[in-house]
Amino acid sequence: MNITEEAVNGVTVLRTEGRIDSGNAAEFEGHLVKAVGESSRLVVDMAKLSYISSAGLRSLLIAAKKARPSGGRIALSAMAPHIREVFDLSGFSSLFEIHGDAGAAVAALGGA
């Protein structure tokens, strides 16, 4: 797993790469929590993500719960079909905004 962070038009974009499984979900969670703490608008770009386990979903859930009290928003973007399927199957698709690419996600979050 490799995660890079950048700010695009006032929106924090976390670009994930590789696999997120129970072995590195805690790290993923650390990035997410830190980003949520710093910015109220977060896009998790999954264009290069090859796999996400239920532990990774849990990390996203934790971040969403942390963001909720302060009105923060988390959007996901550029999911590969099999990842999208994981989200659909688990019902998590209904918990997050999901966009086709990071630009759309940033725009949806009101990025200037």
Added chain:
Amino acid sequence: MQLQTRIILFVLATLTVVAGLLTGFSSLREDAADHRARELELARLDTAWQLAVAGAAGRIDRTLGRLAGDPEIVRALAAGDRGALGIRIAVLGLAGGDGGITDLNLIAGNGDLLFSTDPSLDPAPLLGRAALDPILSGRRLARGVRLVDGQRLLVVTGAPLYAGAEVAGAAVAGLGFPAALEALRQSVGGRVFAVGRDGAPLDGAANDIQDPLWPAVAPLVRPAERGIAEFTASGRRYALASLPVADLAGGRVATVLIASDVTQAVEERTLWSVAYIAAVGLVLLGALGLLYGYLRRSFAVLDSAVGALQDLARGRAMGYVELPAGNDEIGRIAGAVEVFRGVMRDIERSAGQRERRLRRQQRFIRRQMEALAVTLEEEARQSLLDELRQIEAETHDAQSAQSKGVGDELGLLALGFSRLATRVSTQQVQLTQMVRDLRDALADKRRLISLQQELEIARTMQLTILPQVFPDLAELDIAARMIPAKEVGGDFYDFFPISETKVAFVIADVSGKGIPAAFFMLITRTMLRAIAESGVGPAETMRRVNNLLAAENEQMMFVTVFYGELDLRTGVLAFSNGGHNPPLRIARDGSVRELERVPGMALAAMPDMPYAERSLALEAGDMVVLFTDGVTEAFNDSEAMYGDARLVEAVGRQASATARGGLDGVLADVAGFTAGAPQSDDITCLVLRWRGAAPDGASAAAASMDAAPGMVEAAV
């Protein structure tokens, strides 16, 4: 330049200066003595000349005496009878006679010249009036030399002639100058010359020219000077004395030159001079020779002492040269050097002993260090042994410069020792740290073992609560297995009756791993069982469980659950899905289909979520395969995922298998795919085969399921 040479040169210079001064002073004194001797000689010659003149005057006086004693003369003079005078004088034969006088004047009392030997008509008187007056007044005239006629020199004497007691007149007579010269020649015994005022030889001394010495004398004539000159002629040395002669009337009229042969005297003087210089030179040489010899002898001792000192300076105290003793400074220096050398020899000897002792000690220390090095760890030991070898090598190199070598070696040894000490103490610290770490690690390991044991217990519990055996039902063949990952996971399956005619089956996957997941799984399972048995149906069961789980879910855990209820009388399967993979249904013909996807969120993620419910009627022989994502997401070594397609294919091959056979076949296919790659997630699978409704006793079978004997063993 050596000190010796400098002293000799200095003494030589001093002696030369002193000798020069001596010679110069003696020369000055000689000159003064010479001058005095010349004055004396001149005085003697002067006297001799006066004597000679006096001698000539004496002869004139005798003639004048005869004149004064002749009465004829006196009478004729008084009478003024010139003729009588001439006759009487001729009778007496005075003029030009044997008396030797050449000129005679007889003067009357009044000063008239009555007689003259000068035959001229108006003869000039021999004396002027001024000289005559004292004579005529009765006083005798002093004798002297007189130049007559401007060219003839005479010795002249005048005397008064008395007639009774009165002066009748005066007689003046002269004698030729050569007579005086002859007398001088005889009295001094040398060669005598006379020159006029102009330096030319006098007429009366014409024979002088004949003298063979004259050509040598002539250039030396200085008529006006009184003095002595020296010259050489015909190989002889002469002294030429020059005496100016004064006229009676005053003024210089001639110069008498007297040449004396002084060859012998000069030769003697020269001889003495040479002898004197030679004596001085010899004394100088002798003194220098003695000084040189003395210095040589003294400095030889000093040289030896210096040589010995240089040897000492080069560190050769052992080379022995006997130093001569002495009581002077040099001897004392030599003695001091000798003592110093002895001290140095002692020091060297003791230094040698000390060095040998040091070397013994160094060898001992080195051996001890080597022994100590053996106890060090490999790298430090190798480095230390290298250093010791280097010290050894440098010791051998330094054999020539012994004391230096010992010092250096000690320094190197000390360096090596200090490094060894550092290493030993470092190693000690490391060892202490390692022991501490080891103790901690042991404690950790004990704790870990304890934790592992607890985990093992948890896993065992987890496995234990999963149904291990299934009732042997006529309607239903069922088999299930969970293959846990290394870490405790959160998968579980369940199978339980909820009524006399219905059985429930569950497959679930808790997010995350470990003890929290295991706990969550236990809670979920318990809740599911409790609520399901109340008979509210799949959707309501899911909704309630979700709300209960989501209420106190600080950890944000969730669980995907597939829950189904099967009516054993009809084969109708009612099910609800909370975010789980849809099971697969295999018909008798081998076709595989997913069960219908039902909307539903994973449990505990969010409260108050709706859950849908579907139902379908199973055909006899249908098989339903429930699985967790540990099956489809099993990875092999190439990071390839097993995937849905492979699962569908594998399931399709189990169309005619028993539940147990189908389960084994699917799991074997998964295992064949992963080929021993590490398992990251639990692999759980539950297989049902609907045999068809039992003609009778179905309810009894269902009711007795929990206690029924002869159960089908579930795979573990």
